[in-house]
Amino acid sequence: MPLFVVHHTLAQGGDNLAPVTQIAWHGSSSRQKSDMLATQTDDGDLKVWSISKPIDGGEPARIVRMLKKPDGYAQSRNWMSWSRNGRIIQYSDW
Numbered sequence: 001m002p003l004f005v006v007h008h009t010l011a012q013g014g015d016n017l018a019p020v021t022q023i024a025w026h027g028s029s030s031r032q033k034s035d036m037l038a039t040q041t042d043d044g045d046l047k048v049w050s051i052s053k054p055i056d057g058g059e060p061a062r063i064v065r066m067l068k069k070p071d072g073y074a075q076s077r078n079w080m081s082w083s084r085n086g087r088i089i090q091y092s093d094w
Contacts, residue, residue: 008061018043044069
């Protein structure tokens with residue numbers, strides 16, 4: 001059986017219980033101290049996380065940007081991705 005080690009746990013917190021539907025990793029250069037991870041929920045909320053390097057002994061994962069949809073937002077088609085230069089691109093059909 002495969003063996004897995006959990007290095008970071010991402011906690012959404014708050015009242016947002018919508019399931020995460022997409023994740024996208026953006027690696028950084030070896031000179032930077034963290035990588036970035038973007039998560040998008042079913043209701044269109046987007047969070048960008050800073051994941052520290054090295055994995056062992058580094059800071060815990062933390063949210064560095066949060067884009068929330070307005071209250072009463074109807075679930076619809078959403079997607080997100082990273083551009084080549086490390087900018088997040090998000091689309092929501094609302």
